[in-house]
Every structure is written in C-alpha cells, then in structure tokens.
Amino acid sequence: xxxxxxxxxxxxxxxxxxxxxxxxxxxxxxxxxxxxxxxxxxxxxxxxxxxxxxxxxxxxxxxxxxxxxxxxxxxxxxxxxxxxxxxxxxxxxxxxxxxxxxxxxxxxxxxxxxxxxxxxxxxxxxxxxxxxxxxxxxxxxxxxxxxxxxxxxxxxxxxxxxxxxxxxxxxxxxxxxxxxxxxxxxxxxxxxxxxxxxxxxxxxxxxxxxxxxxxxxxxxxxxxxxxxxxxxxxxxxxxxxxxxxxxxxxxxxxxxxxxxxxxxxxxxxxxxxxxxxxxxxxxxxxxxxxxxxxxxxxxxxxxxxxxxxxxxxxxxxxxxxxxxxxxxxxxxxxxxxxxxxxxxxxxxxxxxxxxxxxxxxxxxxxxxxxxxxxxxxxxxxxxxxxxxxxxxxxxxxxxxxxxxxxxxxxxxxxxxxxxxxxxxxxxxxxxxxxxxxxxxxxxxxxxxxxxxxxxxxxxxxxxxxxxxxxxxxxxxxxxxxxxxxxxxxxxxxxxxxxxxxxxxxxxxxxxxxxxxxxxxxxxxxxxxxxxxxxxxxxxxxxxxxxxxxxxxxxxxxxxxxxxxxxxxxxxxxxxxxxxxxxxxxxxxxxxxxxxxxxxxxxxxxxxxxxxxxxxxxxxxxxxxxxxxxxxxxxxxxxxxxxxxxxxxxxxxxxxxxxxxxxxxxxxxxxxxxxxxxxxxxxxxxxxxxxxxxxxxxxxxxxxxxxxxxxxxxxxxxxxxxxxxxxxxxxxxxxxxxxxxxxxxxxxxxxxxxxxxxxxxxxxxxxxxxxxxxxxxxxxxxxxxxxxxxxxxxxxxxxxxxxxxxxxxxxxxxxxxxxxxxxxxxxxxxxxxxxxxxxxxxxxxx
Amino acid sequence: xxxxxxxxxxxxxxxxxxxxxxxxxxxxxxxxxxxxxxxxxxxxxxxxxxxxxxxxxxxxxxxxxxxxxxxxxxxxxxxxxxxxxxxxxxxxxxxxxxxxxxxxxxxxxx
Ligand code: SRM
Ligand SMILES: Cc1cc2nc3c(=O)[nH]c(=O)nc-3n(C[C@H](O)[C@H](O)[C@H](O)COP(=O)(O)OP(=O)(O)OC[C@H]3O[C@@H](n4cnc5c(N)ncnc54)[C@H](O)[C@@H]3O)c2cc1C
Ligand code: SF4
Ligand code: FES
Numbered sequence: 001x002x003x004x005x006x007x008x009x010x011x012x013x014x015x016x017x018x019x020x021x022x023x024x025x026x027x028x029x030x031x032x033x034x035x036x037x038x039x040x041x042x043x044x045x046x047x048x049x050x051x052x053x054x055x056x057x058x059x060x061x062x063x064x065x066x067x068x069x070x071x072x073x074x075x076x077x078x079x080x081x082x083x084x085x086x087x088x089x090x091x092x093x094x095x096x097x098x099x100x101x102x103x104x105x106x107x108x109x110x111x112x113x114x115x116x117x118x119x120x121x122x123x124x125x126x127x128x129x130x131x132x133x134x135x136x137x138x139x140x141x142x143x144x145x146x147x148x149x150x151x152x153x154x155x156x157x158x159x160x161x162x163x164x165x166x167x168x169x170x171x172x173x174x175x176x177x178x179x180x181x182x183x184x185x186x187x188x189x190x191x192x193x194x195x196x197x198x199x200x201x202x203x204x205x206x207x208x209x210x211x212x213x214x215x216x217x218x219x220x221x222x223x224x225x226x227x228x229x230x231x232x233x234x235x236x237x238x239x240x241x242x243x244x245x246x247x248x249x250x251x252x253x254x255x256x257x258x259x260x261x262x263x264x265x266x267x268x269x270x271x272x273x274x275x276x277x278x279x280x281x282x283x284x285x286x287x288x289x290x291x292x293x294x295x296x297x298x299x300x301x302x303x304x305x306x307x308x309x310x311x312x313x314x315x316x317x318x319x320x321x322x323x324x325x326x327x328x329x330x331x332x333x334x335x336x337x338x339x340x341x342x343x344x345x346x347x348x349x350x351x352x353x354x355x356x357x358x359x360x361x362x363x364x365x366x367x368x369x370x371x372x373x374x375x376x377x378x379x380x381x382x383x384x385x386x387x388x389x390x391x392x393x394x395x396x397x398x399x400x401x402x403x404x405x406x407x408x409x410x411x412x413x414x415x416x417x418x419x420x421x422x423x424x425x426x427x428x429x430x431x432x433x434x435x436x437x438x439x440x441x442x443x444x445x446x447x448x449x450x451x452x453x454x455x456x457x458x459x460x461x462x463x464x465x466x467x468x469x470x471x472x473x474x475x476x477x478x479x480x481x482x483x484x485x486x487x488x489x490x491x492x493x494x495x496x497x498x499x500x501x502x503x504x505x506x507x508x509x510x511x512x513x514x515x516x517x518x519x520x521x522x523x524x525x526x527x528x529x530x531x532x533x534x535x536x537x538x539x540x541x542x543x544x545x546x547x548x549x550x551x552x553x554x555x556x557x558x559x560x561x562x563x564x565x566x567x568x569x570x571x572x573x574x575x576x577x578x579x580x581x582x583x584x585x586x587x588x589x590x591x592x593x594x595x596x597x598x599x600x601x602x603x604x605x606x607x608x609x610x611x612x613x614x615x616x617x618x619x620x621x622x623x624x625x626x627x628x629x630x631x632x633x634x635x636x637x638x639x640x641x642x643x644x645x646x647x648x649x650x651x652x653x654x655x656x657x658x659x660x661x662x663x664x665x666x667x668x669x670x671x672x673x674x675x676x677x678x679x680x681x682x683x684x685x686x687x688x689x690x691x692x693x694x695x696x697x698x699x700x701x702x703x704x705x706x707x708x709x710x711x712x713x714x715x716x717x718x719x720x721x722x723x724x725x726x727x728x729x730x731x732x733x734x735x736x737x738x739x740x741x742x743x744x745x746x747x748x749x750x751x752x753x754x755x756x757x758x759x760x761x762x763x764x765x766x767x768x769x770x771x772x773x774x775x776x777x778x779x780x781x782x783x784x785x786x787x788x789x790x791x792x793x794x795x796x797x798x799x800x801x802x803x804x805x806x807x808x809x810x811x812x813x814x815x816x817x818x819x820x821x822x823x824x825x826x827x828x829x830x831x832x833x834x835x836x837x838x839x840x841x842x843x844x845x
Numbered sequence: 846x847x848x849x850x851x852x853x854x855x856x857x858x859x860x861x862x863x864x865x866x867x868x869x870x871x872x873x874x875x876x877x878x879x880x881x882x883x884x885x886x887x888x889x890x891x892x893x894x895x896x897x898x899x900x901x902x903x904x905x906x907x908x909x910x911x912x913x914x915x916x917x918x919x920x921x922x923x924x925x926x927x928x929x930x931x932x933x934x935x936x937x938x939x940x941x942x943x944x945x946x947x948x949x950x951x952x953x954x955x
Binding site for chain 2: 486487508517518519520521523524525542545546547548549550551553554558560561562804805808809810811812814816818833
C-alpha cells in the first residue's frame with residue numbers, strides 16, 4: 001500500500017472516544033492516519049457521571065482518555081477546535097481555526113445539545129443548561145449568589161440537575177410540563193412514587209406547568225410565569241427539556257437528516273454518503289435517537305467492524321435504564337407502558353416503604369416485556385435478563401416483585417443465565433467472556449472490571465457481575481478468605497454477632513469458643529473494640545488490657561520516641577478562657593510541646609509514661625476529660641461559630657456540636673469517627689468531609705454521612721434534609737450502631753459505605769424506613785453506651801493498681817535515657833539521631 | 846559471663862501484656878502469658894522505630910510462634926528467638942527467664 005488513508009472523526013465525546021479506543025485495538029488502525037476534532041477544551045470525559053463533579057470528582061477523574069492515548073497511537077487531536085464545514089465533493093473538513101483536513105472516511109460523533117424551549121426570557125442571565133463541565137462550572141458560579149434554583153424538565157437529566165442544585169445548597173424546584181416525572185420511562189404509579197420520594201428530599205415538584213414568560217423577579221433575579229397564572233421566583237433556571245441531535249454540519253453538507261433532526265444512518269451506521277458514518281446521539285436509526293451511551297458504543301463497535309472489513313451491524317438497542325436519582329433507585333425495562341397487544345400488568349405498591357414495582361408480561365405469562373421499579377431496584381439485573389434473553393418466567397411472575405423472606409430464593413441465580421447473556425450492556429460483555437476472564441485469574445471485582453471492562457460504564461450491572469463472579473469462583477473451588485486473621489475463621493462482623501449472640505464478655509472466652517492459638521494484635525484489637533462497643537466496660541479492666549493497642553493501654557498517643565501526647569476533650573471546639581489557661585499552665589509545668597490540632601483542640605506532646613497520671617490529675621481537676629484521641633472512637637465534633645455570632649448563621653452549630661460530642665463521646669467503633677456541624681451552607685466546619693456532617697438550613701438540619709479526609713478523601717453523602725434535632729439524633733444513633741455492628745475492622749465509614757451492597761439507599765432503608773426492623777434495638781444499644789460512659793482517665797487515676805503500669809521500669813524509678821529533647825522555635829522536640837549521640841556524649845563527659 | 850538477676854515479683858507483671866525492667870543497665874521487655882505459665886524476656890529497644898517501646902507492644906502468636914508486635918510500626922518479633930518475622934536479618938536480644946517462688950529472674954551477661 002502506498003500511503004495510509006485519512007480517517008477524520010468530528011467530536012471527541014463519549015462515543016467518539018469509544019470509537020477511537022476500539023479502532024486502535026482493531027486491525028483497521030494500521031490502515032489509517034487518524035485525525036479528530038474536539039470542540040470542547042478537553043478530550044472526552046464521562047458525561048454519565050457528570051454529577052459526580054459535585055461530589056468531589058474533577059475533570060481529570062472524569063476523563064475517559066488514558067494518559068498518552070493520542071500520542072501513543074499517533075492520533076492527531078485538534079483540541080478546542082470545532083469543525084464548521086464538510087465539503088463532500090472535495091472530501092475535506094474545515095475547522096473554526098481554519099484547518100482544512102482531507103479525509104477518506106469521516107465519522108460524525110457530534111452528540112446532541114440541550115433543548116431550550118423558546119419561552120420569552122429564556123436567554124436571560126443565569127439561564128443555564130447541563131451537559132458539559134463548563135456548564136457545571138457556570139452553575140457553581142451562579143449558585144454562589146443564589147438561594148433558589150429551578151430546573152425546567154422533570155426527566156432523567158432534569159432530576160439529576162435538581163440533585164446538583166440541592167447539593168449546591170439551593171432551594172430547588174422542578175417544573176414539568178407533563179403530568180408525571182420521567183414521563184418517558186415511568187408509568188403514572190411509578191412517577192407518583194418518585195415524586196413523593198423526591199419531595200421528601202426537599203425538592204419541590206410542580207407538574208402540568210407550562211412556562212409562558214420569564215421576566216424580572218421582585219426578590220430573586222427571575223420571575224417565571226406559568227400558563228395557569230401561577231408564578232415562581234428564582235435566581236437560577238436550568239433547562240433540561242430534552243436533547244436535540246447536533247446535525248447542523250451534516251445538514252449543511254447535504255446529508256440526509258430526519259424530519260425532527262438526527263443524521264440518518266443504516267445498519268452499518270453509514271449516512272447517505274457511503275464514506276461518512278454517524279454514531280452516538282447525533283445519529284438517527286430507524287427513526288430513533290438513542291439518548292444513552294450504550295447504544296452509542298454499539299454503533300461505535302459497528303463502525304470499527306466495518307472498517308476492519310468484518311461483518312458488523314447495529315440493529316437497535318435496549319433502552320432499559322437503572323439510575324439513582326437523588327439517591328432514589330429508579331429502573332425501567334422494555335415496554336413499560338404495556339403497549340404490546342395483550343400485555344398483562346402486575347403492580348406492587350408499598351406506601352410505607354415507598355416502593356413501586358410494575359411488571360409487564362406477555363399474554364401467555366411466559367415472557368417479561370417490561371418493568372418499572374421505583375424505590376427499590378435490586379431486582380433490575382434479574383428482570384433485565386428475563387426480558388433480554390426471553391427466559392421463561394416462573395409460574396407466578398408477581399413473585400418477582402413481591403417482597404420475599406430471605407430464605408426463599410426468588411429470581412434468577414447467576415447460574416440460570418445462558419452463557420450468551422449480556423451482563424454489561426454498556427460494554428457488551430457476555431457471561432461467557434466474564435467466565436473466561438475468571439478462569440484466566442481475574443478473581444476479584446476490580447480485576448474483573450479491568451479485565452473485561454464490565455461494570456465500568458454506568459455501573460448498573462455490578463451486582464449481577466458480582467453474582468456471576470461469586471458463583472463461578474465457587475464452581476472453580478476458589479475460596480476468597482475473609483477471615484480476620486489466622487486465629488479466627490471469621491470476619492469482624494461474624495465476631496460481632498458471636499459476641500452478641502453468645503453474650504461473650506472476654507477475649508479468652510471468644511478464643512476458646514471460636515478461635516485457635518494465642519491470638520495476635522489484629523484479632524485482639526478487633527475483639528477489644530467489639531467488646532467495648534457492645535458492653536462498654538472500662539477498657540483497662542484486667543481481662544481487656546492485653547487487647548488494647550499501646551495508645552489505648554496508656555490512654556494517650558505514642559510518639560516516635562516512645563513519649564506520649566495528651567489531647568483533652570474540647571467539646572465542639574468551644575473553650576472557656578480559664579480552661580485555656582489551665583492547659584497552658586499544665587503544659588508549662590511539665591515542659592510539654594503545645595500545638596493546636598486540626599480537630600479544634602490542643603495537643604500536649606512529650607509526656608513520659610510516668611508523667612501521664614500526674615498531668616491528667618491536674619487536667620481533671622481543672623475540669624477536663626479524656627479526648628479519646630488514642631481510641632478508635634469518637635474524636636471531635638468540629639463546629640463553626642454559627643448563628644450566635646456569625647451574620648450568615650441560621651442555627652446554633654456550636655450548641656449542637658457540643659451536644660453531639662457529649663452524646664457520643666466514648667463510643668468505640670471499628671475505626672475513629674469524626675463529626676462536624678456547620679451553621680449554614682458556607683460550611684466553615686467542613687462537615688461534608690466527616691463521617692457525620694450536619695449543616696443548618698432554614699428548614700432544619702441536613703445530615704451528611706460517610707465523608708472522609710485523610711488518605712482517600714470522600715465527600716459525605718446527603719442522607720436526609722430539614723430534620724428536627726430529635727430525628728437527627730435518632731438517625732445518627734442508628735447509623736453509628738449499624739456501622740459499629742457491620743463494618744470491617746479498621747474500616748472508616750466512607751469505605752464501609754462504598755462496600756455496602758445497596759449503598760446509600762440501603763442505609764437509608766435501614767435507618768429511615770427501618771426496613772430490617774432493628775431501629776429501636778440500635779437506639780437502645782446507643783442509649784446503653786451513653787448511660788455507661790465514663791472518663792477513662794478519671795477511672796484510671798482513682799485506681800492505685802492501674803497506676804502501677806505508668807512507669808517506664810517495673811523495678812526502678814529511672815526514666816528512659818533514650819528520650820532526649822532539644823529546643824526549636826521556643827519549645828521542645830525529640831532530638832534526632834545526630835543530636836542524641838551528641839547529648840549522650842556530653843552527659844557522660 | 847552470665848548471671849541470673851532477680852527482677853520483680855510475678856505479681857508485678859501484666860498478664861497477657863508487657864512491662865519493662867532495668868537489668869544491668871539494659872532495658873528488658875517482659876511478657877507474661879499466664880495460660881502457658883510462661884514469661885518471655887527480650888530487649889526493649891525497637892530497631893525499626895529506634896525507641897525503647899517493645900514492652901508496650903501487643904503479644905500473641907504467628908503460626909504458633911509466640912510474638913510481640915512493635916507499637917510503632919507493627920513489625921513482629923519472635924519472643925523465643927528474637928528474629929523479626931518481616932525481615933529475618935533483624936534480631937532483638939532474648940533472655941532466659943526463671944520463675945521461682947513467685948519471683949522472676951532473667952539471665953543476662955554481666
Ligand atoms: C494531632 C493531629 C494533627 C494535628 O496536630 O493537627 C493528628 C495526629 C495524628 N493523626 Fe490525624 N491528626 C489530627 C487530625 C486529623 C484530621 C483532621 C480532622 O480530624 O479534622 C484528619 C483527616 C480527617 C479524617 O480523619 O477524615 C486526620 C487523618 C488521619 C489519618 C487518615 C485517616 C484515613 O481515613 O485515611 C490517620 C491514620 C489512621 O487513622 O489510620 C491519622 C493518624 C494520626 C495519628 C494518630 C498517627 C499516629 O498513629 O501516631 C497522629 C497522632 C496524634 C497524636 O499523637 O496526638 N490521622 N487526622 C490531629 C488531631 C485532631 C484532634 O484534635 O483529635
Ligand atoms: C448529566 C448527564 C447524565 C447522563 N446520564 C446518563 C446515564 O445515566 N446513562 C446513559 O446511558 N446516558 C446518560 N447520559 C447521556 C450520555 O452522556 C450520552 O448518551 C453520551 O455522552 C453520548 O455520547 P456522544 O459521543 O454521542 O455525545 P457527546 O458525549 O455529547 O459528545 C459529542 C462531542 O462532540 C463535540 N462536537 C459537536 N459538534 C462538533 C463539531 N462540529 N466539531 C468538533 N466537535 C464537536 C461536542 O462538543 C462533544 O464534546 C447522560 C448525559 C448527561 C448530560
Ligand atoms: S498528617 Fe501525618 S504527620 Fe501529620 S499528624 Fe497526621 S499522621 Fe502525623
Ligand atoms: S451495564 Fe453499564 S457498566 Fe455494565
């Protein structure tokens with residue numbers, strides 16, 4: 001071959017990039033020199049997870065392009081350059097920056113744009129859309145000066161946008177033209193349930209509303225006027241009223257487009273010009289636009305196959321979807337509106353738990369045609385398999401949506417699926433390819449995801465993927481050990497249950513009944529923590545001492561030189577001047593290094609083990625108590641100053657922080673727990689980075705859960721809004737004890753949440769709806785902990801026997817001569833090795 | 846030359862845990878495992894953390910071998926041989942222990 005053909009791709013969005021990635025892996029890449037135009041300032045990113053941007057992901061996290069992708073594969077990328085004309089006669093593309101690129105083959109992957117209804121006033125300032133990272137940045141900027149936000153459009157994207165607005169702290173409204181939410185996917189029952197749930201989250205939903213004019217508001221920037229005469233004032237308007245294919249370029253060059261837009265393609269994704277293909281949301285196949293990513297990827301695969309000379313064809317795609325909208329599970333499969341002649345409908349509605357399910361089955365009750373799930377969508381994977389693979393339904397199909405006891409197995413086991421079953425529709429991964437990946441050694445979920453790409457798109461198939469993996473691993477006889485250590489064939493959660501059920505009070509008894517050997521620091525600490533969380537006995541009781549890490553044994557944190565630090569509790573960060581003076585006095589007397597911590601309290605460093613009781617005696621006399629900085633237990637409840645002083649504050653954050661800290665202090669848990677309370681959405685206490693975060697709003701307290709700073713920061717999830725204090729405390733009681741009972745050892749709440757099957761929704765079901773019926777028990781358990789609280793330092797100081805341990809030598813009053821301090825910035829610090837040698841020499845000399 | 850040195854009463858030790866004693870100017874960590882009626886004695890100096898802290902580590906076994914875990918960076922040392930489980934080129938001092946009439950004595954080079 002003399003020279004390579006030129007393949008130009010217009011649009012580097014999700015589908016365009018998927019096409020390029022598929023192409024470079026195929027044999028066809030060799031034959032082409034590839035050029036791509038990317039209008040946006042950055043290459044392809046994950047639009048599906050765009051909203052994660054508000055929970056801490058940045059543009060880089062969302063990127064779909066592997067580092068070095070374009071360079072390594074010799075692809076020319078014109079970033080920030082839009083194609084403006086296609087000359088089909090001379091076969092060349094012209095760009096906004098004036099580039100002219102000749103092509104042999106051209107692929108259009110221009111996506112779609114958000115439709116903005118032509119209501120007078122739609123182009124006012126702060127009237128925005130939701131499609132690109134720039135749109136999100138504009139939203140964030142606008143939200144800073146705004147209190148109220150309105151989303152026009154109650155479809156899938158509109159509700160996601162509404163979530164984004166609430167996350168930005170705005171009072172949020174959704175305006176929908178149709179009589180129900182998600183009109184395309186849901187039926188009336190499902191739409192009503194969804195509305196109910198979303199309103200419970202604090203979003204105001206307005207149905208049957210037709211906006212006729214947007215003009216100046218009196219209190220806000222805009223006033224929206226509706227056909228029914230009602231009005232609504234708002235600062236931001238976000239249009240999410242559907243998408244329109246970006247076909248202008250195609251149309252201008254004379255390619256065939258549909259009557260309502262969309263570039264017409266055939267089964268090979270060819271447009272009316274045989275050298276030009278169109279894929280993704282810009283393409284119109286069989287009079288349909290596919291507004292989802294999976295069909296776009298299927299089109300991309302088809303074109304790759306075409307260019308390779310292999311047979312490929314696009315023959316439509318399943319539009320089933322499963323989403324989490326504002327934390328509410330919503331799924332729709334197939335023919336949700338029962339349009340198939342003779343179709344039968346089953347519905348299940350549980351008003352108390354706010355669950356709605358609907359099955360559409362064939363007249364002979366043998367095949368599943370469609371389904372709608374709202375509030376609980378764990379059956380999605382199974383139902384989808386029934387529908388896609390035409391698997392014969394059980395005799396009573398309604399068993400598939402009725403609640404069931406845990407001992408009955410309902411639905412399809414992974415085994416029942418044929419090898420050809422498509423497990424992941426985003427990446428078209430079949431059960432067969434998953435099985436062979438497992439045989440090739442991918443025996444964990446992450447390995448399987450990397451190996452097959454399954455589960456790395458929308459994530460909807462992950463539960464099913466895991467079920468297939470588990471059953472295949474079991475068949476191969478591979479066991480994945482979850483034992484805590486060599487001494488117990490159990491997980492931490494098992495041990496917790498064994499302690500609870502067997503009423504076990506000591507490690508020795510636990511080891512005798514359920515373990516072997518002498519134990520080790522792993523199982524001992526875990527057992528120590530479990531016993532403390534359950535019985536809440538004094539941790540230095542004789543039978544528990546050996547279970548404590550050195551920090552717990554000495555009720556202080558060991559430093560690098562073997563000395564300790566002391567952190568008294570300063571509830572909510574609030575401290576009286578006299579207490580500050582007392583801290584200073586004690587620090588000065590014992591020559592301790594003093595520092596303000598990141599948790600709004602004071603740390604005193606450099607105490608020798610024998611000094612600990614003396615120092616604590618003085619601190620306790622001054623009114624301090626243990627801060628549990630040494631324990632896997634509640635640390636601090638950080639607060640901002642709140643409405644007592646702050647001009648923006650809407651509630652007393654310090655008061656609540658003090659109350660919460662006093663309530664939960666001493667609670668031992670699988671790992672440390674941190675709280676914060678902010679007095680308004682400006683969030684000066686950084687509550688969204690904490691295990692438990694509380695933010696005051698006009699309507700009550702908003703509760704955030706499972707945030708984390710540290711090694712892998714995670715923004716907390718919004719758990720419930722506008723709570724009164726009583727409900728807030730009830731929820732926190734339940735969440736914390738549920739965490740204590742079910743987390744792995746050394747698992748912070750963030751990781752616990754990420755590993756929890758069913759995630760945030762499941763936690764809400766357990767805590768808010770009391771789905772497991774254990775709510776009262778969890779509260780009782782917490783009450784027991786609160787009732788049995790003791791300041792461990794107070795108890796220790798009062799016990800002669802315990803104090804015996806607080807000396808460096810059992811048989812001498814000498815102190816450790818390896819501990820040497822030098823001065824720095826006017827305080828002590830441990831000497832380094834060099835300095836220590838020098839000191840020893842001078843001491844001897 | 847090695848001598849037996851009387852250290853303390855058995856009652857002064859902490860069951861299932863450790864204490865530190867001074868013997869001929871050396872810091873010795875003593876661990877009492879009452880179920881086996883045994884006391885182990887090793888050097889108190891943690892060669893990794895470079896601090897005198899091993900007596901404050903947690904004890905137990907690895908594959909049946911008695912061990913102490915350093916409280917600083919969690920390396921494990923065999924209480925019988927002193928060898929570090931993670932890096933067998935590192936070894937801490939070990940001492941013979943004698944229990945007699947409720948007293949604890951260790952044998953140490955004098
Ligand atoms: C003293 C303090 C630093 C300071 O001078 O400001 C501190 C000091 C230590 N932190 Fe911290 N952390 C301190 C605030 C924080 C914060 C900020 C906060 O709480 O607002 C964080 C990030 C927030 C978070 O935890 O989500 C933080 C994340 C960590 C982590 C990482 C946890 C994670 O999930 O990734 C560790 C390691 C661990 O726990 O395994 C850690 C561990 C430690 C240890 C215990 C390390 C150790 O084992 O020796 C340090 C000993 C403290 C001591 O000797 O007193 N520290 N640490 C802060 C004490 C706050 C307090 O008043 O209790
Ligand atoms: C908030 C949000 C949530 C979503 N959630 C889901 C979901 O849960 N599940 C799901 O399946 N789908 C979801 N979608 C839809 C999904 O993102 C789209 O189906 C997918 O992005 C379509 O890919 P595409 O490549 O066709 O279009 P795009 O990703 O939009 O890419 C098209 C690209 O082409 C560029 N372009 C256009 N014209 C030109 C030109 N002339 N020159 C150069 N470049 C040009 C555009 O700037 C854009 O970057 C969601 C979309 C949004 C916005
Ligand atoms: S950030 Fe690291 S060094 Fe600093 S206090 Fe925390 S654990 Fe210690
Ligand atoms: S179905 Fe979307 S990731 Fe698998």
